[in-house]
Amino acid sequence: MTNILVVPASVDLGIGKRARVQANGSHIALFNVDGQVYAIDDSCPHNGASLLFGKLDGRWVQCPAHGLRFNLATGCLRGGGMNVRAYPVEIAEDCIRITLPTPVTRHQ
Template structure:
């Protein structure tokens, strides 16, 4: 990710292990997660019906949609098992004292849907 792709979304100390943070970037609602020190960023909309995922139950790296209980792996954006819907994920990283996401390289989009499906089927 180069510096022109990165958007600052806050300070590192605002997202400690086990915490999540709702952010808005260029009109898009996203949720950042810190799972055991690993950082993840997802679109704050369930691909099933658009429900907010910000308050979903998190079990390890698996987030459950509060509306209908669909589960998604934050690492891949995929539903566990074969097939299913995919979340849009974004690269997120800590640089110095700031957190950055990249909007240029989302994990799921129409142009890469088949590649994402393959990645999901190979996910842990």
């Protein structure tokens, strides 16, 4: 199952801009690269540094703490190994929608 996070219209995500939103207790970094919007977890798996302010090189973001580079489309680390979660993004009716996994609930 999935759920949809609708990014508030107050979030300015024009071309070349970045933003952070929160969902299910986690921060998601949004990047608009040449009109394509990407959404990834805003926490480097190496040491938890925010990726939002990392250096962009095309569809790659470099962690500002230790230089690891992640693909914005896939979340994969350049060279393999650790990854961050990448979320599907849809833009419809001037609205950004991010598909999130549904949190697992456990019954006791």
